[in-house]
């Protein structure tokens with residue numbers, strides 16, 4: 001019985017080698033980009049009715065600024081900008097497209113990494129769209145609007161870390177000291193940068209900071225670690241090896257991550273490789289974009305008392321019938337397995353992962369295996385493939401004997417069954433939990449609870 005957790009993990013690993021499943025490895029940490037992160041700047045849009053200007057300033061202009069950021073194709077900062085033709089559909093004006101996208105359930109605006117609009121905010125924007133985008137009435141001044149103040153910028157970036165970064169993984173060109181030249185055609189480009197691990201065996205990370213260089217085109221990034229040999233310095237399309245595991249990620253609104261004083265995140269050894277996957281969204285077709293975005297890391301000289309790493313949850317048993325709606329794939333990690341833990345685990349974050357057919361995601365803990373007392377760990381009601389992020393947890397514990405249920409919901413509009421696989425058109429259902437201490441696992445083998 002003691003070996004069950006490990007042997008199931010190994011079984012899964014070998015079962016998955018054939019079909020390209022990312023098998024479990026052992027690293028990971030939170031990005032602090034929770035839903036609820038506001039990306040507004042507080043810049044009031046000129047000539048726009050005050051109520052609408054306030055909403056745009058708080059909820060949209062962080063990306064849709066005068067110089068748009070993070071892949072947003074156009075500004076939403078003035079009456080003229082709202083009445084311009086939309087980049088994706090020149091016959092539709094921006095304000096009309098706004099009226100559609102705030103109701104779009106698969107690709108909502110603001111994106112799923114931001115707090116959804118409140119019903120009042122939706123109603124105000126709907127009224128503005130229905131009135132065909134009126135200008136601000138003459139004489140109205142928005143100065144007194146309560147939310148019109150400029151918000152302090154978040155303290156993000158290496159200069160705001162409490163430590164001096166020891167390592168960076170940054171986008172680069174064919175030579176590692178030149179930035180990556182972002183193609184004008186990179187309207188939806190996942191680009192991967194490969195690095196041989198610079199870390200000594202047993203090294204731990206104590207803090208991470210995003211480095212965002214050309215913020216006009218960087219949509220989000222994810223850092224993975226793999227034991228599969230790669231070419232150091234390679235730049236190209238992302239062919240994720242089957243054991244690539246999430247380490248860190250950033251999406252707009254994301255902040256620095258500083259580990260608790262007694263916790264370090266395992267970084268693997270010198271034989272590992274790191275893959276920095278950057279999603280570029282250059283819809284505007286900019287021809288002058290070069291980018292050296294990525295991540296700065298503080299690695300500890302001496303290991304900290306508690307080592308953190310990743311526990312894989314989910315299921316590779318995925319077959320979504322043609323034309324299915326609300327198809328659910330469920331995996332329950334049972335008390336039989338969690339009972340092998342030598343003590344409780346602190347859960348620092350979740351990183352849910354599905355592909356494009358995913359619509360909803362949930363992981364819940366059943367204390368002592370009691371499903372009637374289910375506690376939601378993370379729930380995503382509107383999954384958006386292009387807006388994946390990490391969800392930090394505070395004060396969440398996994399005890400020996402608990403069950404952990406993960407459910408992925410899919411719609412398959414196509415005429416063929418869609419199954420598990422690593423290609424974007426295949427599907428996945430994983431949650432990478434960053435947990436500590438790793439010493440409470442019964443063995444040093446890969447940590448996974450993926451049963452089928």
Ligand code: HEC
Nearest residue numbers: 039059060063070071072086087088097098101109110252
């Ligand atoms: C976190 C950054 C971010 C925030 C915040 C954001 N957007 Fe966007 N927006 C984008 C990106 C990236 C795109 C391009 C990708 C896409 O269409 O999904 C986009 C596209 C759009 C489009 C479609 C443009 C086209 O050419 O079709 C509209 C309309 C839009 N956003 C409106 C809004 C509104 C309204 C808000 C606020 C309520 C908002 N957005 C908040 C990033 C953001």
